[in-house]
Amino acid sequence: MAGRERLLVIGGDAAGMSAASQARRRRGPDELEITVLERGRHASYSACGIPYYVGGLVEDADRLIARTPAEFRDRGIDLRLRHEAVEIDLDGGRVRARDLDGGGERWEPYDQLMVATGAVPARPRLPGADAEGVHGVQVLDDGIAIRRVLERDKPRRAVVVGGGYIGLEMAEALVTRGLEVSLVDAADQPMRTLDPDMGALIADAMRGIGVRLHLGEPVEGFDTAAGRVAAVRTAGRTLPADLVVLGLGVKPETALASAAGIAVGPTGGIVTDRRMRTRSERVWAAGDCVETRHLVSGAPVAIALGTHANKQGRVAGINLGGGYATFPGVVGTAISKICQIEVARTGLNEREAAAAGFEFVTAMVESTTRAGYHPRATTMKTKLLAERRSGRLLGGQIVGEEGAAKRVDGLAIALWNGMTVEEMTGLDLGYAPPFSPVWDPVLITARKAAERVEQDMRTRP
Amino acid sequence: MAGRERLLVIGGDAAGMSAASQARRRRGPDELEITVLERGRHASYSACGIPYYVGGLVEDADRLIARTPAEFRDRGIDLRLRHEAVEIDLDGGRVRARDLDGGGERWEPYDQLMVATGAVPARPRLPGADAEGVHGVQVLDDGIAIRRVLERDKPRRAVVVGGGYIGLEMAEALVTRGLEVSLVDAADQPMRTLDPDMGALIADAMRGIGVRLHLGEPVEGFDTAAGRVAAVRTAGRTLPADLVVLGLGVKPETALASAAGIAVGPTGGIVTDRRMRTRSERVWAAGDCVETRHLVSGAPVAIALGTHANKQGRVAGINLGGGYATFPGVVGTAISKICQIEVARTGLNEREAAAAGFEFVTAMVESTTRAGYHPRATTMKTKLLAERRSGRLLGGQIVGEEGAAKRVDGLAIALWNGMTVEEMTGLDLGYAPPFSPVWDPVLITARKAAERVEQDMRTRP
Known part of the structure; x- marks a missing residue:
């Protein structure tokens, strides 16, 4: 040919x-x-589905x-x-x-x-990191291996190293499986892609389902016995472990x-x-x-x-294939669900915005996912960052329950189009009592952010 | 002073x-x-909450x-x-x-x-339209009156006139209350703000909860007995009614x-x-x-x-108050929930787009609200209209179950910013298995619409 x-x-x-x-x-x-x-x-598999397979929500790896x-x-x-x-x-x-x-x-x-x-998972260069019983969560075979261990060895105590999305999702999966779960992270908060105030809400939720959080404690090594992991060591403590899951990012x-x-x-x-x-x-x-x-x-x-x-x-x-298409970039959207808590973020958080040289104001609003009088209304918190003076949206974070987090899509599209928070206050979002208060939480937070931009202009040189 | x-x-x-x-x-x-x-x-009350009060989901009018x-x-x-x-x-x-x-x-x-x-509710100039037992649903007192009738008179058969949002929501509320409910509309489909293909899905859902739909049948009058409404008459039939609710728009x-x-x-x-x-x-x-x-x-x-x-x-x-603010306009977003069916629309539907002089292509995609392997994934249909040649998004419609319809916000913000469907295919929307397939239904439909725009350019002069 x-x-x-x-x-x-x-x-x-x-x-x-x-x-x-x-x-x-x-x-x-x-x-x-x-x-x-x-x-x-x-x-061609869904790596994001691995925690759901380990937790048993998805029965079959196929x-x-x-x-x-x-x-x-x-x-x-x-x-x-x-x-x-x-x-x-x-x-x-x-x-x-x-x-x-x-x-x-x-x-x-x-x-x-x-x-x-x-990607290649970050693996700590620490004694014992390659011992049996220490698992990564990168490829489907990792998930299959963990689930086999759960079903065959019936481990009782698990330690998850890393408090990012995958670490939290795996911690939940292991709690679902009935294990005692501890989570260790060198950072002071889980989900470093959120600001500390929003990350604290996630920490509370994790504690609420029984996960023991040890934050601000870098792992120093893994104790082993007969080649198998037996405990995770930090500066302050030794956490006995039958199973260790590494969720340190990639x-x-x-x-x-x-x-x-x-x-x-x-x-x-x-x-x-x-x-x-x-x-x-x-x-x-x-x-x-x-x-x-x-x-x-x-x-x-x-x-x-x-x-x-x-x-x-x-x-x-x-x-x-001979066509023309482009991938212009990303705005940094991520979303996750930890038990009943939905969490999402897009754009830049405070640390990232400062690192990029932006000055900004923030607004955080507590509102409800549905009309306040709807029996299934739950509380959600929305936080927005807007650039000083221009009022341009720089980022957003949402923590709430059912129906809260997918609102991040609206923020992501507003970011994509360079909207200001003032302009966002006029957005024609879907309103009906089962879906939103008459002012959607996104709009209320945009209003508050716009007010902050205005105040900032009056009070700062 | x-x-x-x-x-x-x-x-x-x-x-x-x-x-x-x-x-x-x-x-x-x-x-x-x-x-x-x-x-x-x-x-300062929520008129949109009236059907929920009538149906009993909200106990107290206050x-x-x-x-x-x-x-x-x-x-x-x-x-x-x-x-x-x-x-x-x-x-x-x-x-x-x-x-x-x-x-x-x-x-x-x-x-x-x-x-x-x-607004003033449209009230048909028909014999019997002012009889006792014929209720509008405009102000809170209307809702209070209907609920009082339900609790006091225990009506058995209700006829709802009008298949728009309020008519459908009231029909559901009355079904919830245990009444036999018929719904009559002069149009061939409920929710004329949707295209016929999407409206048909709503009709199916209404029939599914036991509402008898009589579409394409204008009301010709109301039979009364002793000053009270007894039936609703159309060209084809007479529907006995203890209670009539008018939802003819405003x-x-x-x-x-x-x-x-x-x-x-x-x-x-x-x-x-x-x-x-x-x-x-x-x-x-x-x-x-x-x-x-x-x-x-x-x-x-x-x-x-x-x-x-x-x-x-x-x-x-x-x-x-001496400040400056503007309301630039709307993009025509609306959302509703009829039993388990969520429905939303924004922008222009086919009829409206044609009336505005647009030529357009359409794309409809059936997908799922969550990753296909997630046990709570349900089917949703998304339809987009895009302008010929430019590919500019003109409108969108969504029919699905829990978690489907609020995606309309993303479409509304895309419309607000004049995005093309091609550009939309790159949007950084929130993805995790409990929230979306790896390609969000909005993105899949945008892809299909973009392909249609391209095909159209190749095949039409």
Whole structure:
């Protein structure tokens, strides 16, 4: 088949498979051969679903898999599981691939290369960190391993290291499973992506479900017994543990790309243009391994989130398929649910806004998710940051119960469009008693923020 | 007190009381005297809450009242219930007010006049329409009357005339109360603010809870027996009824304003500028009695909604208090919940878009409110309209279950900012399995709409 191009994709999760699928939609198998190298046992699954599988809300791990390898193969995508790319040869236009099960290596040539190597979990360089019983939560196999341990070994005490989204979701899952759960974090609050005042609400909620929080306590090591983890040590205490879950966040997995000379930016993520093209010829990248533009701060950021990976993969795939699409950047939206508590944030928090050089005012309002007289109304807190003088929205945070957090979408779209809090007070949001008070919490907070901007202008030079 | 101005407000509900409150915040009683004439027995209540009170979800009518007359008086607002304004004398700067209980009339002078006369319900000019047992649902007293009838007379069969939001909500409330409920509408679908394909989903939901729908059947009259309503007649049938509820929509109440020469626009609503000033000197207006600008069509519209009334009243009050605020217009957002079905719309529907001269493409997508593997995921349908060629979002409609409809806020903010569906595909919306599939339904529908725009450009001249 002369003239047929070959697209080689490294990494078969969200970004890689979205790119492969989009490219295939636009160019059939006789125009474009697509091969995907995935070192794991699964492709195209929801990593964000792992805590729900561990907690038992999702019974079967297969439910997290969006498409099976057979489905991809049916669409003319040659997905090779347990095949690891170990070297990229840019000049030669080829990738050395290792067959992890069958053994052996071979060079795979490409016309276009898509790098979707994802992220690598932060793992503390501490004694005992690699002991049996210490689990990461990065790939589906991690979740399967933890659940197998829960069902087989019936551990009683768990320690979660790290109070970010994944740590909190895993802590909840383990509480659901009946374990005694402690959570340790070096920071003074869980969810450092929230301001301390909002993070305190999350800490209260975690304590409310019985999680013991040890904040401001960096982990110093893991005690082991017979090769198995037995306790987590901090400066102040030793926490006995039958099971340890590491939720310390991730960073872009760029070892392969860096070694090949593909440009990596200040965040450690691969640099791409808005079409997801790297600075190397015929090489594209998307997902957790790339950095992108934060549309509020203007700075590059590396945010590992399935939703960005899917969008970026789609954009890369459209471009690889001969179309035109762009990924302009992100505004930093994140959302989570911890038991009954919904939490969301977007834009910049106080620390991030200050770091970006903004001066700002803040407004926090307690309101209700529904009309106050509706029997299912619950309290929610909304916080907004607005730039001094201009009144431009810089960020927002929401903590509440059912129906609260998805309001972050409105804030995200307001940020995307550079709206001021004053302009936001006029927004025509959906109002009916089961959905909102007559003034939606977002609008009330925008009003208060607009007043703060005005006060600030009167009182500061 | 020489130099003290007097603000006279006609109408003590959302718009009037918001204006009074905001004006008071900025100007104390020694600067500004504020008098409110309200012909009803209640002020500042949630008319949108009436169906919930009738259905029993809200036990006590007082719960619908945001602030009592005493609270307003404590803030230096002289709220006079059961006082009706019967004439405005623009040249004399005074209003003739009738004391409906005490009797007598007197002229009340003003320096600034705020007209917040609300809306008048459409009432069919048909035989029997004024019979006992035929109820409107406009003011709180209407809701109290219906609930008293339900509890005292135990009616068995109810007919609701009108399939708009209020008609559907009242039909649900009456089903909840155990009545046999029929709903009659001249139109072929309920909720004419939706397109027929989406309206059909609502019709199915209504039938699902046991409401008998008679669509495309205009009411021709009401049979009475001993002065009481006994049946509703259409061309095709006679529906026996112990209770009839009229939900035929409303129009701006401008009789008083028109008689005084205050300008009324093509929609029948009072014309104001964006500060809510009418074309008559020293006269302001807000709420259901005014018309406003539709920010998508550019045309004037009269939309009776508490949320607009509150916003406009606030804007008028800030300006009356010496500040500066504007109400730029609306994008036509509405939301409702009928049993388990949530429904929302914003912008223009197909009929409205065509009437405004737009050519457009549509996209409808069925997706889920949460990740597909989440046990509480339910199906939702999202429809978007986008302008031909430009791809600008023109409107959106959502029908689904818990968690579906409030997504309309995102569409409303996208409309407000004139976003295209292509740009919307990149939006950074909140994703986590309890809140959304990895591609939010809004994003999937935007993708499909963007593809339609592209196809349309290729295939049409």
